[in-house]
Amino acid sequence: MIFRGFLLLAALLSGHAWAYGEESFSGSDRKKIEENPANNGALHLEVKQAPLAQIFKIIEDQSGVQLHISSLSQRRVTATCAGTALEVLKCILGKEANLVYRYEDKPSDKNSKPLLREVWVLNSASGEPRSLRHNPDQAVCEATENFPDGQHGQQPLVGEEQQAFFHLEPEEMERLMDLSQSSDPKWRKEALSRLALVAEDEDDGGVRKVLTEALQDPSPAVRAQAIFGLTRRDDPERESVLREALHDSEVEVRLMAVSNAGEDRALLEMALHDEDRVVRDLARMKLGKIE
CATH class of the missing domain: 1.25.10.10 (Leucine-rich Repeat Variant)
Structure with a gap:
């Protein structure tokens, strides 16, 4: 079931003032993000008591992917995620998150991989990310998935790196x-x-x-x-x-x-x-x- 009117385009959110970096967290709040700057590169995200909106903005800024996201919960998140931009997003939201994504129309050259350009996050019935519903205090995520039919030794069919x-x-x-x-x-x-x-x-x-x-x-x-x-x-x-x-x-x-x-x-x-x-x-x- 699709819940109408839940989504806000990221472009409409860009006018809001957000603070990023260590100074945006107080007390025990902390953030660490390491990345190989590229849409198809690896992101490593560690957050403790971080606002969900801020996590999504970090993913946008570091990957160059435009996110179209619902009105976000004010809940703070503790999570450790690694992988491509899409994998980290799935890690934060849960692998069963309802996502629609689009790659660039044409690669820069014949041998290059197309980059992920946009992701829409369609809300679940509860309006909360799956990982937060299961464990509201902490989400330690692994951005991996297995093939069906026992094909466990092969690469997963998830993320830009495998799809592009x-x-x-x-x-x-x-x-x-x-x-x-x-x-x-x-x-x-x-x-x-x-x-x-x-x-x-x-x-x-x-x-x-x-x-x-x-x-x-x-x-x-x-x-x-x-x-x-x-x-x-x-x-x-x-x-x-x-x-x-x-x-x-x-x-x-x-x-x-x-x-x-x-x-x-x-x-x-x-x-x-x-x-x-x-x-x-x-x-x-x-x-x-x-x-």
């Missing part, structure tokens, strides 16, 4: 194609998010077919990833895919459509009439950039 590739070996492609048909929507989403980044000249038509079929998936997260994968290609059906997505019943699918609308003024103006405020705000923000 354009070239896949044939056996990896086959494995992801199989995983895209999993009975678990979480694994279908992860497989689709990886397949969506496959270069068109390496696709014999199989990836496009999987992405197209996924537009009808019962999981909105899977549908959103399918939209991302199809609209970043030179697809003659791109406009119709986006327009149909704008009529989806789930807000995360409509957000993905608006996010990938480019400078399609007609489509963005259509989104200005969406029932969800966040979709309208995103459309208005994108229109402002092209005017």
Whole structure:
């Protein structure tokens, strides 16, 4: 169930004054963040009694990722997390957090990895991050996950570092194609998010077919990833895919459509009439950039 009106665009929060650094914590409060500056690099975050809003702002500043976040709890968090920006975010929120994310449209060169650009955090029913609900005093997180079906020795399908590739070996492609048909929507989403980044000249038509079929998936997260994968290609059906997505019943699918609308003024103006405020705000923000 999607709770309407919970999200605020990060761009709308930028006018607020936030204090960062050691001086922003008092008493026993402390913060430590070490990072290899890059969206695909490693972040190491240790916080003790830190405001959740401040943690998210640190992730934004250090990674260059724009976060679209709900009205945040005033609760303070104690946590230790390491990994890519997306993995640290999942660590703070819990691995079952409802996230929608988008990579850059084109890499800077053929051999580079596309960077994560935006993440939307869709609220759970409680409005609290999962890790805080389970243990409100401390969250020590491990940003790792195992493959299904006992494939524990392989790299996880999470985070930008694992997802952001354009070239896949044939056996990896086959494995992801199989995983895209999993009975678990979480694994279908992860497989689709990886397949969506496959270069068109390496696709014999199989990836496009999987992405197209996924537009009808019962999981909105899977549908959103399918939209991302199809609209970043030179697809003659791109406009119709986006327009149909704008009529989806789930807000995360409509957000993905608006996010990938480019400078399609007609489509963005259509989104200005969406029932969800966040979709309208995103459309208005994108229109402002092209005017």
